Every structure is written in structure tokens, then in C-alpha cells.
Amino acid sequence: MKKLFVCACIIAIGLAAPLAALASPPATPKAERLKADVEKLVSFGTRHTLSSATDPKRGIGAARKWAQSKFVKIAKACNGCLQTELLERNMSGPRIPNGVNIVDVLAIKPGKMGWDHVIIIAGHIDSRVSDVMDFTKDAPGASDDGSGSALVIEAARIMSQQPQNGATIVFALLSGEEQGLRGGRLLAETAKERGWKVSAKLNNDIVGGTLGTDGRKVDNVVRVFSEGIRASEDLAGQMARRNSGVEDDGPSRSLMRFADKLAAQAYPEVTLDVFGVRRPDRFARGGDHLPALGLGFPAIR
8 A cells, every 4th residue: 555655645746846856755655554544444333424423433423533633633743734624515416315414524735826726635534335325334445445545644644744835735535425426526616616726636546455356466556547538628629629639638637647757756766657547437437536527627536
């Protein structure tokens, strides 16, 4: 998991500061901290979005409260360099027919350019069993997406130790992903409403799943998914992009290629191959970067 963590942190630092700053790479992620944070998330039993929001030990509410406390602790250690915030909105839909309060947990590191240059590092904190409507059974979610959530927390730890960047960096733990990308939608719409100029959203989902169905363990390759035809364009714009052959030149594709460059440049001692996948996500699947793409923000998974 440590190798796969490097990619998101390095992309963010490279976007937030001049490339020359990478001559002094950030501290190395700690595998033991990542493991401890994943195990803590598992200990809440289930993090289903419809589970208890008030139980102090079990359910999504306890997990979010713990995550917020981690951000607060990091903020205290860096003399308030991070600002914590909760985004909340009641939402309903096919997987939440009676409605539920969707809560995103944020930690924000202000940058020199303020809200004119924003990078979002995100993962979803909720989990589920096979039956998406069953919020009572244990749903440990170590991989999906305890791994991504631990990555976001570790990124906040490491980047809180760095000097102020040019970009404002938003570390986001999102709820309701399994109920229809609700937390991703809440964050994207909030960014739009507040006028954030989002340069990149990095969605980290199942980043620790390195054991394939054929039994092979691959810990030196990270897949980066990016859109070509832009979801935010109307049909005429999409067809014009397709007809001119520039679907590979959009901002999310550029972000994917930048990820590949930075992974090798910033940590030469770590063998990490960024494998670019030229589609928005896995076949017939989706993640919390899709709402950002729909509003025109560059985003990769």
C-alpha cells in the first residue's frame, strides 16, 4: 500500500508547488500508520451510510467523528495549518428512499493562491455488503475504501509538514459513495457554488487492492483512470472533440500523464509504474470523481 500511496501525494505536491520543489521530496508514507488507520476504520463494524449516525462505537457516525478527530489532531500539530469543516446535506434516491444526512469530512490547507487554485485529495469513508440496502451486517470495507480513506489522512499528515503551497489543498473523506456518489456530488456542487477553481480532483478508491483473482500480487503498478470525451461538454462539443481527434488532450488526460511523470521524478528510489487507463472508470462502474467531471473539473481515479 505504501508504494501505491506515493502517487496521489506526489501529484498534489507537484501541482501545488513549482516542480523544482520536488528536489526535496516529502516524508515517506508510513506503512504502519496506514495499516493502523485501516484497522481502525474496520473496527466500526459497518460504515454504511444508512447505519447509525449517533452510536459512539459502531456505524458511519462514529467513523466520521473519528476521521474528523484525526484531522483536528494533525491541525494542532502544525499550529493550525489545516482548517476542518463538515459539509452536510439531506439526500434521497433509489438507494436512500427515506432520505439521509450525507456528511463529508474536510481538512483544508490554505494556499498562496487561495481559491483560485484548488486541489482535492479524496476517498470515500462509507462501506457496504453485497446487498447495498443492508446497513446492519458488518461491512469492514478495508479495501473499499478504507485504503483510500487512510491515504487521505496520511496525505494530510505529510503535507501539513510542508511549507505553504501555491494551491489550496482540500483533503476530503466522502460519504454516500455506495448510495450513488452522493458525497462526491455534494463536494463538487459546493466547490462550484463557492467559486473554487479546481485544478485537480484525485479520487483514491481501492488503492490497496493488489492481489488479483489469478493470485498474482502486483504492488508496483497504480492504475489511473481519466476521461477523454468530456462529460461537461454538450453533444455538439463532444462530437467536435471526437472528430478533431483531440479527446486525448483534455485536462484529465493531461493530469494522468503528469501523474506518470511525477511518480518517477519525485521518488526515483520507488519503482512505481503509473498505468494510464483511457476511460473515466472501470467498465460500467463509477466513483466520486464523476460528479466533478460533470461540472467541468479535471479529475482522475
